[in-house]
Amino acid sequence: MTTTTTRRWLKRIALALLILIALAAAALFAGDRLAGHKMQRKLDIAVKPVPFREDAAALERGRYLFASRGCVDCHGAQGNGRTFVDDGKGLRIAGPNISPGPGSVVAGYTPEDWVRAIRHGVGRNGRVLMVMPSEDYNRFTDEDLASLVAYVRKLEPAAGGAAVLDLPLPMRAFYGFGLMHDAASKIDHTLAPAQPVPDGVTVAHGAYVANMCLGCHGAKLAGGKIPGGPPDWPEAARLTPGEGTAMTRYADAEAFARMFKTGMRPDGTPIKVMPFGSLGQMNDTDVKALYLYLKGLPASPEG
Numbered sequence: 051m052t053t054t055t056t057r058r059w060l061k062r063i064a065l066a067l068l069i070l071i072a073l074a075a076a077a078l079f080a081g082d083r084l085a086g087h088k089m090q091r092k093l094d095i096a097v098k099p100v101p102f103r104e105d106a107a108a109l110e111r112g113r114y115l116f117a118s119r120g121c122v123d124c125h126g127a128q129g130n131g132r133t134f135v136d137d138g139k140g141l142r143i144a145g146p147n148i149s150p151g152p153g154s155v156v157a158g159y160t161p162e163d164w165v166r167a168i169r170h171g172v173g174r175n176g177r178v179l180m181v182m183p184s185e186d187y188n189r190f191t192d193e194d195l196a197s198l199v200a201y202v203r204k205l206e207p208a209a210g211g212a213a214v215l216d217l218p219l220p221m222r223a224f225y226g227f228g229l230m231h232d233a234a235s236k237i238d239h240t241l242a243p244a245q246p247v248p249d250g251v252t253v254a255h256g257a258y259v260a261n262m263c264l265g266c267h268g269a270k271l272a273g274g275k276i277p278g279g280p281p282d283w284p285e286a287a288r289l290t291p292g293e294g295t296a297m298t299r300y301a302d303a304e305a306f307a308r309m310f311k312t313g314m315r316p317d318g319t320p321i322k323v324m325p326f327g328s329l330g331q332m333n334d335t336d337v338k339a340l341y342l343y344l345k346g347l348p349a350s351p352e353g
Contacts, residue, residue: 108197116202122327124145124181130153169243170234171183181213185265
């Protein structure tokens with residue numbers, strides 16, 4: 051190959067690389083613009099209000115739900131917000147202040163507003179709530195929703211602010227092109243509220259508790275990449291039976307409960323990504339019912 055031919059090919063390769071870089075930049079720009087539009091979109095969701103409660107039973111049930119269903123992991127024990135993802139590389143996510151204190155994002159919320167936010171992932175202005183994992187709470191019964199709201203409204207006032215959602219450009223582009231989804235896009239907003247299920251170590255109660263697992267483990271609990279998680283997060287485990295399921299590690303409900311309390315697998319290895327701040331607060335009935343339900347699920351493909 052002559053020097054002239056070599057130079058010609060090098061120029062062609064360089065031009066091809068420049069074109070690829072330009073196309074990638076254009077795709078990132080387009081995805082970012084789409085993400086901005088999606089984040090600002092509004093949903094008009096008609097809901098039936100769940101009346102406010104202030105009785106002792108509701109407050110106690112609400113305290114338990116706040117502690118055990120993931121609320122504390124995002125909003126903090128005081129309800130004034132908490133940074134729960136910060137990889138130091140541009141990805142930072144923090145829950146907002148939902149206490150009655152300064153900077154609260156729920157000040158003046160009506161019963162309808164609470165229903166939209168908790169069950170549907172939509173704020174009082176109709177915009178989607180990017181940080182709220184409402185797919186986990188969409189099936190809350192009216193009683194549990196009212197109890198949770200009762201407890202939050204009675205929290206001690208604490209200062210805080212709005213949610214923080216700093217996403218690197220590639221992640222914003224993924225969201226813009228529909229490779230990542232917000233909670234409001236995952237929910238069937240036409241479903242009627244779930245009917246109450248008596249507490250007990252039953253499959254029915256376990257299925258109700260398992261709704262809190264959907265955001266990370268997927269709608270069918272088959273595991274896979276956790277939406278919106280940092281790149282170094284491991285995939286969520288598959289909870290359905292079959293080859294590769296994490297449930298084979300737990301011989302009985304007691305072993306499963308120990309994992310919730312310790313954050314460790316039976317072999318002593320730590321589990322990197324799980325909301326153990328909440329899971330460790332779950333009572334024995336909920337944990338055993340969840341185990342019973344998961345062990346009885348039909349097999350499904352992973353991811």
